[in-house]
Amino acid sequence: MTTRRTHIVGAGIAGLSAALTVTADGGEAIVYEAAPQPGGRCRTLQPADGFVHDNGTHVLFTANGHALDLLKAIGARDRWFEPEPKGLPLYDGKTGEMRRVGLSPWSWLLPSRRPHGLTLPDLARILRLLLAAKDCPVASIIGDRPIMDSLIEPLTVAVLNTPPAQASSQRLACALRRLIRPGAGRLLVARNGLSEDLIEPALATLAARGATVHTGQRLRRLLTGQERVIGLALTDRTVMLGPDDRVILALPPYEVERLLPALPVPTSFEPILNVHYRMKGLSGPRFIGFTGTLAQWALVRPSHVSVTVSAADAVVDLNAADVAARIWRDIAPALRRLGLDADGDRQPESRVVKEKRATIRQAAEDLPQPPLRPLMNLALAGDWLGSLPATIESAVMAGEHAASLLRHARCTRPTVPRDRPLKTEDAA
Numbered sequence: 001m002t003t004r005r006t007h008i009v010g011a012g013i014a015g016l017s018a019a020l021t022v023t024a025d026g027g028e029a030i031v032y033e034a035a036p037q038p039g040g041r042c043r044t045l046q047p048a049d050g051f052v053h054d055n056g057t058h059v060l061f062t063a064n065g066h067a068l069d070l071l072k073a074i075g076a077r078d079r080w081f082e083p084e085p086k087g088l089p090l091y092d093g094k095t096g097e098m099r100r101v102g103l104s105p106w107s108w109l110l111p112s113r114r115p116h117g118l119t120l121p122d123l124a125r126i127l128r129l130l131l132a133a134k135d136c137p138v139a140s141i142i143g144d145r146p147i148m149d150s151l152i153e154p155l156t157v158a159v160l161n162t163p164p165a166q167a168s169s170q171r172l173a174c175a176l177r178r179l180i181r182p183g184a185g186r187l188l189v190a191r192n193g194l195s196e197d198l199i200e201p202a203l204a205t206l207a208a209r210g211a212t213v214h215t216g217q218r219l220r221r222l223l224t225g226q227e228r229v230i231g232l233a234l235t236d237r238t239v240m241l242g243p244d245d246r247v248i249l250a251l252p253p254y255e256v257e258r259l260l261p262a263l264p265v266p267t268s269f270e271p272i273l274n275v276h277y278r279m280k281g282l283s284g285p286r287f288i289g290f291t292g293t294l295a296q297w298a299l300v301r302p303s304h305v306s307v308t309v310s311a312a313d314a315v316v317d318l319n320a321a322d323v324a325a326r327i328w329r330d331i332a333p334a335l336r337r338l339g340l341d342a343d344g345d346r347q348p349e350s351r352v353v354k355e356k357r358a359t360i361r362q363a364a365e366d367l368p369q370p371p372l373r374p375l376m377n378l379a380l381a382g383d384w385l386g387s388l389p390a391t392i393e394s395a396v397m398a399g400e401h402a403a404s405l406l407r408h409a410r411c412t413r414p415t416v417p418r419d420r421p422l423k424t425e426d427a428a
């Protein structure tokens with residue numbers, strides 16, 4: 001009897017999700033990751049100076065059912081909690097006002113939880129956005145109204161990491177339709193950090209199920225023949241596949257394009273810039289949104305404050321220290337309102353993390369999408385596949401889907417005579 005293995009390339013959320021799906025059924029998974037640490041775009045940085053923080057704050061919503069199910073499967077659901085159960089504190093940098101806003105549209109029934117400037121015509125426009133049959137930029141539906149600044153713009157860049165003037169109304173609508181469900185609009189963050197509360201529990205679960213994860217192993221080339229993968233040329237080894245072996249490429253689109261150049265993939269990306277200020281925070285993490293400032297939100301942890309600028313094209317190439325100083329001046333008054341000792345003229349030590357290709361650009365245009373099983377024994381996974389916003393949720397779903405596509409698939413050609421040599425070609 002031959003052993004059927006699933007070789008998973010990429011140990012980001014999509015790859016880990018695929019490995020968890022494969023091993024949940026008793027299958028064997030081997031994961032290869034190029035970086036020294038798993039997690040991909042979802043990771044905690046542990047530099048030598050001891051200033052430990054995530055690459056960037058990640059939030060989940062209770063609407064993200066697949067991500068929450070993954071957390072349950074790895075025993076980490078209770079590590080993700082709601083820092084602002086009474087509504088999101090929102091600081092307006094132009095007026096200095098601070099108010100709480102509900103993230104679920106149902107909470108807007110209470111005037112005190114409504115976004116600033118929300119009117120009945122705005123609700124009609126939001127409804128149009130939710131139901132529109134044709135994709136168009138979010139801004140073309142909402143228009144230049146107060147609600148754009150107080151809700152739609154921050155929401156669009158948070159969900160799609162693309163400015164409303166370009167962002168796809170249909171992708172945003174996909175996310176909003178899920179958020180509307182009662183109880184689905186609660187915002188969750190990791191209690192301690194992404195590695196501790198997500199990646200490490202996933203790795204521990206995989207290890208307990210007998211899966212192996214090899215870090216420092218970049219897939220350099222796919223060896224293919226007869227429309228299937230026959231080998232993986234990695235950093236320091238070549239793994240030849242058995243006849244029943246499967247491969248999942250859980251990689252960003254530019255890596256898929258390099259390995260399988262004939263496939264159509266998205267080629268435009270949007271950056272996210274994060275500034276982490278090392279300072280005494282609050283014992284219980286807090287989350288705060290901003291309007292009228294460069295940054296959109298901050299997560300206050302006991303030892304630091306992490307600030308996020310999504311759709312950061314305009315600032316990502318600026319001098320990091322200048323950006324950190326500008327953001328600090330903007331947000332110090334808001335942090336003081338939360339009870340922190342934050343003086344606009346005394347900026348704490350900071351570290352700027354620039355993720356230049358944080359997500360694909362999710363514009364109102366047809367994004368190139370490859371077939372999900374381009375070779376008989378190979379499936380693709382990654383947050384960029386499908387029509388949902390590119391997030392943890394879509395990465396989890398893509399990993400699950402790739403595993404299930406291959407589970408029942410016939411991955412070899414019965415018509416190929418056994419003694420006929422397979423043609424090995426360099427697909428790169």
Ligand SMILES: Cc1cc2nc3c(=O)[nH]c(=O)nc-3n(C[C@H](O)[C@H](O)[C@H](O)COP(=O)(O)OP(=O)(O)OC[C@H]3O[C@@H](n4cnc5c(N)ncnc54)[C@H](O)[C@@H]3O)c2cc1C
Binds near residue numbers: 252
């Ligand atoms: C700063 C920031 C903030 C974000 N905020 C949120 C948020 O609040 N909520 C949310 O839901 N999502 C958020 N996201 C998006 C989320 O991080 C991604 O959607 C998700 O992590 C994508 O996972 P993935 O597995 O598809 O891709 P990746 O994380 O990119 O994983 C791909 C993996 O493949 C590895 N790899 C690449 N090439 C090779 C190769 N040739 N061989 C072997 N390995 C290779 C990479 O090192 C990487 O580990 C954010 C992203 C960033 C960058």
